[in-house]
Amino acid sequence: MSDSLNIDVAIVGGGIAGLWLLSHLRARGYGALLIEGRHLGQGQTIASQGLIYGSGSYTLARMGAETDRAADGLMETWRRCLAGSGEVDLSGVRQLSQCQYLWMPKLRSSWLDRLIHPFKRKPVVKMPPGIDCPALLSQLGVEGNVYQLDEPVLDVASLLQVFAERQREAIVLHQSSVVLSSDGAITLRMPERNPVTIRPHWCVFTAGVENAALVWAPVKIRSVHMIMVRSKHLPDNLYAHCLSDGAIPRLTITSHRAADGSVIWYLGGRLAEEGNRRHFSQHLREARQELARLLPKADLKDAQFTALRIRRVEGPRTEGNRPDKPGISQNGKVIAAWPGSLTMVPMLAEAVVQRLERSGLQPGAVTLEPLADWPRPEVASYPWDNEHLVWQ
Numbered sequence: 001m002s003d004s005l006n007i008d009v010a011i012v013g014g015g016i017a018g019l020w021l022l023s024h025l026r027a028r029g030y031g032a033l034l035i036e037g038r039h040l041g042q043g044q045t046i047a048s049q050g051l052i053y054g055s056g057s058y059t060l061a062r063m064g065a066e067t068d069r070a071a072d073g074l075m076e077t078w079r080r081c082l083a084g085s086g087e088v089d090l091s092g093v094r095q096l097s098q099c100q101y102l103w104m105p106k107l108r109s110s111w112l113d114r115l116i117h118p119f120k121r122k123p124v125v126k127m128p129p130g131i132d133c134p135a136l137l138s139q140l141g142v143e144g145n146v147y148q149l150d151e152p153v154l155d156v157a158s159l160l161q162v163f164a165e166r167q168r169e170a171i172v173l174h175q176s177s178v179v180l181s182s183d184g185a186i187t188l189r190m191p192e193r194n195p196v197t198i199r200p201h202w203c204v205f206t207a208g209v210e211n212a213a214l215v216w217a218p219v220k221i222r223s224v225h226m227i228m229v230r231s232k233h234l235p236d237n238l239y240a241h242c243l244s245d246g247a248i249p250r251l252t253i254t255s256h257r258a259a260d261g262s263v264i265w266y267l268g269g270r271l272a273e274e275g276n277r278r279h280f281s282q283h284l285r286e287a288r289q290e291l292a293r294l295l296p297k298a299d300l301k302d303a304q305f306t307a308l309r310i311r312r313v314e315g316p317r318t319e320g321n322r323p324d325k326p327g328i329s330q331n332g333k334v335i336a337a338w339p340g341s342l343t344m345v346p347m348l349a350e351a352v353v354q355r356l357e358r359s360g361l362q363p364g365a366v367t368l369e370p371l372a373d374w375p376r377p378e379v380a381s382y383p384w385d386n387e388h389l390v391w392q
């Protein structure tokens with residue numbers, strides 16, 4: 001016979017969406033518990049590039065002014081939280097960079113014209129002021145004007161770790177994927193433990209791609225084929241987008257350190273989206289050629305490449321063909337929630353909390369004491385530290 005625990009909200013899935021929501025709910029006095037079936041952030045969060053997008057990035061994606069204002073508000077929320085003065089305390093999260101660079105490769109026709117007037121019906125956008133090419137980029141062979149966006153890049157493992165530590169009491173491990181029973185209860189199981197039945201008033205699934213198993217939730221999944229480059233001779237501080245004449249950058253590069261100390265360049269953008277159609281070796285060849293085209297002076301002699309296929313859950317698409325709001329869907333007292341990007345997570349958490357408040361949910365007197373010695377999930381490892389990868 002299992003013990004039983006009544007709580008206000010059960011959150012299923014400990015990526016950035018579930019962790020932020022947990023923090024937000026508990027700050028408002030709700031008795032919330034997050035249940036993770038593997039490692040925290042295992043799925044999209046740990047595989048993300050850690051870029052927080054503000055209105056600069058959205059301007060480049062040519063979205064409307066309303067989106068710019070929302071993006072500025074979100075960026076402000078992130079900044080306050082990272083400084084330790086926001087609704088969620090993220091002081092202690094490592095920022096890989098305070099800014100991101102943008103550059104446009106040399107094109108035969110006027111690139112500025114193409115950038116600003118790709119489609120006549122779209123509003124003309126104001127570009128951020130350009131700067132002289134920073135030494136970092138010119139050493140890699142980039143020429144001409146470069147744009148600097150004051151938008152941070154986060155070390156996502158440290159982001160997950162901060163939540164894991166600050167919310168430890170309210171995060172538990174379950175032996176596999178959580179399944180909701182027909183009466184809305186969740187039976188928490190781990191080997192050599194008596195099961196505990198959790199009876200929440202509400203259940204929120206922040207289960208990433210597994211939200212697609214909830215047939216009533218309109219979850220859209222897109223696959224990308226990310227590239228990782230490992231070398232001792234690459235700079236470890238490049239965070240940059242090479243723009244294309246479309247909404248998605250031709251290439252987005254972030255820099256990381258693997259557990260063995262080597263530098264990793266993680267490549268996303270159009271290369272990773274179109275790479276979805278390419279086989280492994282073909283994709284690695286294309287990535288090498290693209291890097292040589294766009295960063296002709298990058299020293300790739302001893303560089304090893306590998307690729308990772310990963311599924312990404314999109315937010316609902318609106319104007320500009322780019323998601324500008326998170327996804328929420330409800331069926332009775334079960335909510336499915338997905339942010340679409342790291343950036344949108346604060347907006348998602350606020351929207352879920354408002355929905356719960358509108359339903360009349362009041363913070364209850366909940367104790368998590370019976371779970372005090374229950375196992376806790378670890379933070380997931382970065383994809384480049386996976387020992388089964390094949391590097392070529």
Ligand SMILES: Cc1cc2nc3c(=O)[nH]c(=O)nc-3n(C[C@H](O)[C@H](O)[C@H](O)COP(=O)(O)OP(=O)(O)OC[C@H]3O[C@@H](n4cnc5c(N)ncnc54)[C@H](O)[C@@H]3O)c2cc1C
Pocket residue numbers: 012013014015016017018035036037038039040041042043044045046047048049050051052053174176177178179206207208209210211224226268310311312313337338339340341342343344
């Ligand atoms: C390659 C890539 C790069 C990206 N780069 C950026 C970027 O630079 N900037 C940006 O803003 N966004 C980026 N994103 C998007 C961003 O990473 C995601 O939108 C965000 O991380 C989604 O977080 P999540 O918590 O919803 O899902 P996830 O991070 O996928 O977390 C889901 C969690 O739920 C757990 N889980 C799943 N099912 C169950 C179950 N049944 N029971 C228990 N636990 C379960 C999983 O183990 C996992 O821990 C990127 C995404 C990808 C894939």
